[in-house]
Amino acid sequence: MSRVAVRILWFAVFLLGSTLVLWGLLQDQVPQTYDTPAGGPQLVGTSRGHFPYVGTTSTPYFRPVPGGSSPKLRPPKSSRIWPTLHEREDRILTQLNLIPTNPKHKDQTEQKLILLYNGLPDGTLHGSARFRADGCPVDNCFVSNDRDVMDKADAVVFEGGMFDNVHQPRPPGQIWILFLLESPENVADFTSHRDVYNWTATYRLDSTINTPYERFIPYANASDVQLPPPRRNYAKGKTKKVAWFVSNCYSVNKRGAYATELAKYIAVDVYGACGNMTCLRDDRKRCYQMLTDTYKFYLAFENSNCRDYITEKFYWNALYNDIVPVVMGAHPDDYAAVAPPGSYIHVDDFESPRHLAEYLHKLDNNDTLYNEYFRWKGSGEFINTKYWCRLCSLVHEAASDRAPLAMWYGNMGRWWNGPGICVHPRTNDRWATWRNQTSFGDVFAAPNTLNVLHRVIH
Numbered sequence: 001m002s003r004v005a006v007r008i009l010w011f012a013v014f015l016l017g018s019t020l021v022l023w024g025l026l027q028d029q030v031p032q033t034y035d036t037p038a039g040g041p042q043l044v045g046t047s048r049g050h051f052p053y054v055g056t057t058s059t060p061y062f063r064p065v066p067g068g069s070s071p072k073l074r075p076p077k078s079s080r081i082w083p084t085l086h087e088r089e090d091r092i093l094t095q096l097n098l099i100p101t102n103p104k105h106k107d108q109t110e111q112k113l114i115l116l117y118n119g120l121p122d123g124t125l126h127g128s129a130r131f132r133a134d135g136c137p138v139d140n141c142f143v144s145n146d147r148d149v150m151d152k153a154d155a156v157v158f159e160g161g162m163f164d165n166v167h168q169p170r171p172p173g174q175i176w177i178l179f180l181l182e183s184p185e186n187v188a189d190f191t192s193h194r195d196v197y198n199w200t201a202t203y204r205l206d207s208t209i210n211t212p213y214e215r216f217i218p219y220a221n222a223s224d225v226q227l228p229p230p231r232r233n234y235a236k237g238k239t240k241k242v243a244w245f246v247s248n249c250y251s252v253n254k255r256g257a258y259a260t261e262l263a264k265y266i267a268v269d270v271y272g273a274c275g276n277m278t279c280l281r282d283d284r285k286r287c288y289q290m291l292t293d294t295y296k297f298y299l300a301f302e303n304s305n306c307r308d309y310i311t312e313k314f315y316w317n318a319l320y321n322d323i324v325p326v327v328m329g330a331h332p333d334d335y336a337a338v339a340p341p342g343s344y345i346h347v348d349d350f351e352s353p354r355h356l357a358e359y360l361h362k363l364d365n366n367d368t369l370y371n372e373y374f375r376w377k378g379s380g381e382f383i384n385t386k387y388w389c390r391l392c393s394l395v396h397e398a399a400s401d402r403a404p405l406a407m408w409y410g411n412m413g414r415w416w417n418g419p420g421i422c423v424h425p426r427t428n429d430r431w432a433t434w435r436n437q438t439s440f441g442d443v444f445a446a447p448n449t450l451n452v453l454h455r456v457i458h
């Protein structure tokens with residue numbers, strides 16, 4: 001195909017994708033049982049949009065942070081590289097430091113070919129340039145978006161749920177990877193995709209390659225018991241209470257209903273299509289500065305309550321702007337596992353929005369208490385999780401003697417969206433909550449969800 005033809009094709013794909021996304025958003029915006037507050041001017045999009053569907057975002061592949069994984073960071077608790085069904089652990093640092101040792105693949109002399117079936121996301125360099133640019137410890141990999149190499153590829157990455165021909169034959173040893181950025185509420189259902197994918201690359205901690213929006217790693221020297229109070233007063237000069245930037249008024253977890261109830265007891269300024277305040281999208285920096293300077297709390301409410309689903313709303317809108325996040329989304333255990341210690345307030349820790357509001361008033365009236373939420377500052381850093389480097393190392397590692405012989409998800413629908421993964425409002429609830437959930441954890445015990453065939457060691 002000529003270059004022009006390729007461009008036209010890409011443009012067509014982009015248009016189709018954008019149309020689908022817009023259509024999806026319109027569907028989303030139809031209020032169902034919850035009435036959106038009277039709308040004011042349009043506004044803010046602090047979210048990254050739904051671009052992953054059309055493969056044009058670089059997030060969260062990459063976010064350069066100086067330092068990377070270094071000795072000053074607390075070493076990982078486990079040396080495991082591959083996921084297990086029963087233990088959830090952060091394997092990112094271990095994977096980042098992985099150098100495959102198979103003698104047959106010494107120096108990784110055999111280049112691994114990785115096909116991105118749904119194209120190159122924005123900012124992804126073609127070929128091996130990406131791996132070199134990222135300074136990967138193992139960089140002998142080549143990424144391609146040319147489906148003609150499907151027969152030769154060592155690994156194929158499928159993004160979203162746009163692939164139906166899942167049972168087509170594949171060369172022996174070829175690894176199929178499912179890459180997902182959105183929560184199960186917003187992407188395809190994989191119930192028919194049985195025995196298809198070998199690996200997953202998602203925000204889920206138990207993915208083969210965990211691709212979180214951010215990953216905070218404490219410094220080796222940071223106390224586990226009690227961090228020192230911050231040196232400055234983070235409450236100083238803040239005159240307002242709660243802010244929320246939101247453009248998608250309806251969401252399955254009914255976060256808007258929670259915010260509306262909360263607003264009865266404490267001032268909540270809603271910016272964007274669902275509220276009456278405005279901060280222009282094109283001046284994001286100023287919007288963030290306004291958060292930092294004037295507000296005490298930020299509603300980092302995700303659009304769905306699903307295990308591990310913690311996005312930029314938490315990290316970039318709140319933590320990066322010195323404002324205390326009030327979170328709704330992932331299970332409280334999931335925030336506890338990855339968030340900087342003591343950095344947030346989870347709605348499920350309160351009996352009701354009124355109780356939460358009382359607590360926020362208490363913090364608002366006592367700077368000492370408010371500053372407790374900033375003790376984590378300076379106790380660690382958000383690392384560059386180097387997705388491409390880990391992908392390359394793992395594809396090499398998979399060919400080594402110490403890797404399992406085979407690994408695949410027998411029941412992807414169950415792993416991705418089985419019982420206990422997402423919660424919805426029950427008939428007598430106004431919004432989704434993890435409180436009183438009994439099904440939680442079922443998925444990790446489900447048989448045949450992740451199969452691992454170990455090598456027989458003689």
Ligand SMILES: *[C@@H]1O[C@H](CO)[C@@H](O)[C@H](O)[C@H]1NC(C)=O
Nearest residue numbers: 072073219220221222378379
């Ligand atoms: C801990 O290590 C970090 C990073 O090296 C350093 O900035 C910080 O000052 C150290 N803190 C203490 C208490 O030694």
Ligand SMILES: *[C@@H]1O[C@H](CO)[C@@H](O)[C@H](O)[C@H]1NC(C)=O
Nearest residue numbers: 037038040270275276277278
């Ligand atoms: C936004 O709406 C709230 C409640 O309807 C009202 O109290 C407030 O004054 C309004 N703010 C602005 C800036 O119009």
Ligand SMILES: *[C@@H]1O[C@H](CO)[C@@H](O)[C@H](O)[C@H]1NC(C)=O
Nearest residue numbers: 362365366367368369370372
């Ligand atoms: C603020 O909270 C701290 C810690 O609980 C407490 O010691 C202090 O007396 C409180 N200050 C006020 C003014 O209530």
Ligand SMILES: *[C@@H]1O[C@H](CO)[C@@H](O)[C@H](O)[C@H]1NC(C)=O
Nearest residue numbers: 173195196198405406407408
């Ligand atoms: C990948 O998954 C397929 C389909 O379940 C399986 O047959 C194959 O052995 C797996 N390959 C590897 C390398 O794990």
Ligand SMILES: *[C@@H]1O[C@H](CO)[C@@H](O)[C@H](O)[C@H]1NC(C)=O
Nearest residue numbers: 351428429433434435436437
């Ligand atoms: C959770 O369970 C407790 C005790 O069984 C009950 O009082 C409470 O109303 C329940 N909460 C929800 C949100 O269902």
